[in-house]
Amino acid sequence: MIELRTFDDPAAHSDALANAVSDALKASLAAQNGHATLAVSGGTSPKPFLQTLSHEPLDWAHIDVTLVDDRWVPESDSASNATLVRQTLLQNAAANAYFLPLVDTSKALKTHIAELNADSRRRLPDVLVLGMGEDGHTASIFADAPEWDFAISTQDRFVSVHPGSAPHARVSLSMSALKQVTHLFLFIAGQKKLDVLNAALATKQKNAISMLANDEGVKLDVYWCA
Numbered sequence: 001m002i003e004l005r006t007f008d009d010p011a012a013h014s015d016a017l018a019n020a021v022s023d024a025l026k027a028s029l030a031a032q033n034g035h036a037t038l039a040v041s042g043g044t045s046p047k048p049f050l051q052t053l054s055h056e057p058l059d060w061a062h063i064d065v066t067l068v069d070d071r072w073v074p075e076s077d078s079a080s081n082a083t084l085v086r087q088t089l090l091q092n093a094a095a096n097a098y099f100l101p102l103v104d105t106s107k108a109l110k111t112h113i114a115e116l117n118a119d120s121r122r123r124l125p126d127v128l129v130l131g132m133g134e135d136g137h138t139a140s141i142f143a144d145a146p147e148w149d150f151a152i153s154t155q156d157r158f159v160s161v162h163p164g165s166a167p168h169a170r171v172s173l174s175m176s177a178l179k180q181v182t183h184l185f186l187f188i189a190g191q192k193k194l195d196v197l198n199a200a201l202a203t204k205q206k207n208a209i210s211m212l213a214n215d216e217g218v219k220l221d222v223y224w225c226a
Helices: 010-031 047-053 081-088 092-096 111-119 148-153 176-179 191-202 208-213
Strands: 001-005 035-042 063-067 068-069 099-100 127-130 158-161 172-173 183-189 221-226
Touching: 001 010, 010 035, 010 047, 010 127, 010 183, 010 221, 063 081, 068 081, 081 099, 111 158, 111 172, 127 158, 148 158, 148 176, 176 208, 191 208, 191 221, 208 221
Parallel strands: 001 221, 035 063, 035 127, 063 099, 127 183, 183 221
Antiparallel strands: 068 172, 158 172
16 A cells, blocks of 8 residues: 655655654654654665655654665765765654664675574564665665575575666665664655556566555555656
């Protein structure tokens, strides 16, 4: 099930999502003995939202921040989503949050994925903000990756992905993990992405957003700006 909220102004789009995520984090903190986990996505579109969220007066010292997915590159690389989060969200009031990156390139990728799945600190996110590509991928669950079948079926929370259509290996939350999140948001802009989403809803397709949005147990709050 999806709920679509539409905006004409990018600033209003970012502000509305920041308010909704803030409210979801407050609810999670109240329900879980004062602790919550937030997972966010990378890319250029979320920057204003992340910067706005960084000013929200939350109990950030009791909020873990992590990523939905990241490229298998060191943080010194411009492609690192971790660097984006440090520069945008982990500032201002949110500087007190505890950050859990997804990547450690000092290890082998396979070894690191096993360690992530075994790490008790890596709780399922309470609040999660997704992006979406024009091919319908979300997180780094790409339909053209050799790991597609595993990523959409495993009960492991973390998977490695090697997209055929995008550079860099990835670390990503699995489809199973996404479906278990209580507060799930999708932040997109532009008519083309709305068309992709509508097509994915109309007919089940081999892409991650179609699988997620058509799951009867999933509630996805979509924030779209023209």
